[in-house]
Amino acid sequence: MTKPLRPALLSGILLAVLGSLCPFLWFVLTSFKSQIQVEAIPPTWWPDGSVGFYASALIEHRLLHYIRNSVIVAGATTVIALVVATPTAYALARLRMAGKAWILGGLLCVAMFPHIVIAGPVWQILERLGGLNTHWGLVLPYVSLTLPLAVWILTTFFQELPFELEEAARIDGCTGWQALYRILLPLAAPGLFTTAILTFIYAWNEFFFALLILTDPEHQTLPVGIALFQGEFTMPWGEIAATSVIATLPLIIIVLLFQRGIISGLSAGAVKG
Amino acid sequence: MRENDAMTPSTRDHATGWLMIFPALTFVAVFSLYPAMDSFLLSLYSEFPGSERSFIGFGNYAELFRDPVAHQALIVTLGFVLLSTTLELLLGTGIALVIHERFKGRGWTRAAVLIPWAIPTVVAAQMWRFLLNDQYGAVNAILFGDQVDAYVPWLADPWMAFGAIVLADVWKTSSFAGLLILAGLQVIPDETYDAARIDGATAWQRFWHITFPLLKPALLTALLFRTIDAFRVFDLVFVMTQGGPGDATQVIQFYGYKTLFTEGRVGYGTTISVTVFVALAIFSLFYVRTVGSKLLQREPA
Numbered sequence: 001m002t003k004p005l006r007p008a009l010l011s012g013i014l015l016a017v018l019g020s021l022c023p024f025l026w027f028v029l030t031s032f033k034s035q036i037q038v039e040a041i042p043p044t045w046w047p048d049g050s051v052g053f054y055a056s057a058l059i060e061h062r063l064l065h066y067i068r069n070s071v072i073v074a075g076a077t078t079v080i081a082l083v084v085a086t087p088t089a090y091a092l093a094r095l096r097m098a099g100k101a102w103i104l105g106g107l108l109c110v111a112m113f114p115h116i117v118i119a120g121p122v123w124q125i126l127e128r129l130g131g132l133n134t135h136w137g138l139v140l141p142y143v144s145l146t147l148p149l150a151v152w153i154l155t156t157f158f159q160e161l162p163f164e165l166e167e168a169a170r171i172d173g174c175t176g177w178q179a180l181y182r183i184l185l186p187l188a189a190p191g192l193f194t195t196a197i198l199t200f201i202y203a204w205n206e207f208f209f210a211l212l213i214l215t216d217p218e219h220q221t222l223p224v225g226i227a228l229f230q231g232e233f234t235m236p237w238g239e240i241a242a243t244s245v246i247a248t249l250p251l252i253i254i255v256l257l258f259q260r261g262i263i264s265g266l267s268a269g270a271v272k273g
Numbered sequence: 274m275r276e277n278d279a280m281t282p283s284t285r286d287h288a289t290g291w292l293m294i295f296p297a298l299t300f301v302a303v304f305s306l307y308p309a310m311d312s313f314l315l316s317l318y319s320e321f322p323g324s325e326r327s328f329i330g331f332g333n334y335a336e337l338f339r340d341p342v343a344h345q346a347l348i349v350t351l352g353f354v355l356l357s358t359t360l361e362l363l364l365g366t367g368i369a370l371v372i373h374e375r376f377k378g379r380g381w382t383r384a385a386v387l388i389p390w391a392i393p394t395v396v397a398a399q400m401w402r403f404l405l406n407d408q409y410g411a412v413n414a415i416l417f418g419d420q421v422d423a424y425v426p427w428l429a430d431p432w433m434a435f436g437a438i439v440l441a442d443v444w445k446t447s448s449f450a451g452l453l454i455l456a457g458l459q460v461i462p463d464e465t466y467d468a469a470r471i472d473g474a475t476a477w478q479r480f481w482h483i484t485f486p487l488l489k490p491a492l493l494t495a496l497l498f499r500t501i502d503a504f505r506v507f508d509l510v511f512v513m514t515q516g517g518p519g520d521a522t523q524v525i526q527f528y529g530y531k532t533l534f535t536e537g538r539v540g541y542g543t544t545i546s547v548t549v550f551v552a553l554a555i556f557s558l559f560y561v562r563t564v565g566s567k568l569l570q571r572e573p574a
Contacts, residue, residue: 008476009371009374009376012367012370012371013371013376013378013382015367016367016368016371016372016382016385016386017382017385017386019444020385020386020388020389020444020448021385021388023400023401023404023444024388024389024392024400026400026403026404026411027396027400027403030403038409039408039409040409041408041409041421041424042413042414042417042418042419042421043409043410043411043414045414084296084297084300085297087293087294087296087297088293088294088296088297088298090293091289091290091291091293091294092294095286095287095289095290095293096286096287096290097286097287097290097291098287103294103298107297107301109554109557110301110305110306112501112553112557113305113309113550114504114505114526114546114549114550114553115505115507115526116505116507116526116529116530116533116545116546116549117308117309117312117543117546117547117549117550118304118305118308118309118312119308119530119533119534119546120308120311120312120315120533120539120542120543120546121307121308121309121311121312121315122304122308124311125303125304125308140300140304141304143300143304144300144301144303144304144305145304145305147297147300147301148301151297175289176286176289176290176293177289177293201391204393205392205393205394205395207393207394207395207507207508207511208507208508208530211511212534222393223393223394223395223396223508224395226393226395226396226399227395227398227399227508227511227512229399237403237406237409240399240403241403244396244399244400247393247396248391248392248393248396251388251391251392251393252388252391254391255384255387255388255391256384259380259383259384259387260380262387263383263387263452263455266449266452266453267452267453267455267456267459
């Protein structure tokens, strides 16, 4: 049912949408300008539609290379975090165990740690393991950083599934593992998917650990590349804008497609706690 | 095998359960718990690049207590936390009220509002840095148009630069606060408003007397999440100002990073980070104890 929009609501919607999108739209426009337009004072609003900055980002600034690194790191983090978090969440949601509340609470506390407090020792661990300037060296701490949220969201999803299904399976002699993989996992697919999306976004966007662990441009991810963008004489704003648009594009697509899942996933993590 | 048969289902559950939890606990123990404890130990030593590590007890903490740069960083951080979380809760409430209504195109509106949250912080930071650029920036163009002489170098002024960091953070994370508040709105049943509507209460009266009190748990949750997150602000400062001009935007996490990784003063750097950690832990505990227990009493569900 839709009512005609009240003026107050309409202006609220417009403010929220324009405020959210306009600043980034300016960056999108910038990415399609020519160098002369970017350096015009006062600035020009409308681009001439040149794709020169995309070309130079791809060729001179090796954009594909950064994209590849980001895909590897974010992809591996998502897969490993899900594989590790799923049994944990199942056990916390469904099995009779002592100390479950403590483990969940403890995970939430760990998620609140300031990153700087673990950064130094994590760096030293990775140095000893030979993990500095490697993809896996970044994936390991990322898995640890994303696990608390993943476990929380999956636990709430598992708790909402009906107990009867599983009871029947257990009476028929299924073990906990079998009940998890044969019965609950297919039912929890939407929850797994939401968790995967949130984990992927986190790993795709993370900057602090990536900056510390990947000092060699060969392995750096997109956020590090974007933050450390340097021109020879002036800031290459056009290339920065083009790279930023490309780094953001997958996220915009994800948000447009899975807005519903993201909202329910984020609020599940927060409200039930 | 016979032993296994003798086990009751619940003890078998227990074993399976711990096996299932074990990998996650290992990850968290190795890459979060151990590092946090190790940081605390490191903070008791003096260690410079090229010097031997020597135990100095709480010497680093004494130095931190006297360090004017650290005091400044702490004040900047607290100011940032207060200002940004306040604005984010206000705007977040507005966003939540809007996207909670039913209207045509609500899905698109929700997606649009989520985009700042999804954008990498580093991208948001570069974007605001360019928007606020003293020559090519859109903000100057909007405010002053062709009057080029009036253009302001926003990021070169201590107060303006601080404001810019707050602005970028508010733009980026208000929608996240909004989502947490939306979750609170969704659990308020529609009937709650019916009586008030019949009595002729205005929209504002309905919000203030019905929605707001029922929304408090969600608001307090959002406040806790945003406060803890704002304390860790780093990416925006790194990209937009590098802590400058002067030390005007040097937040504590950035000061810790510089001391630890740029200057290589391991002992003192970890002391800064451990102090932040302990302060946050005390704040969170206090918050959950006082606010959290009140919430639980009010809401038995």
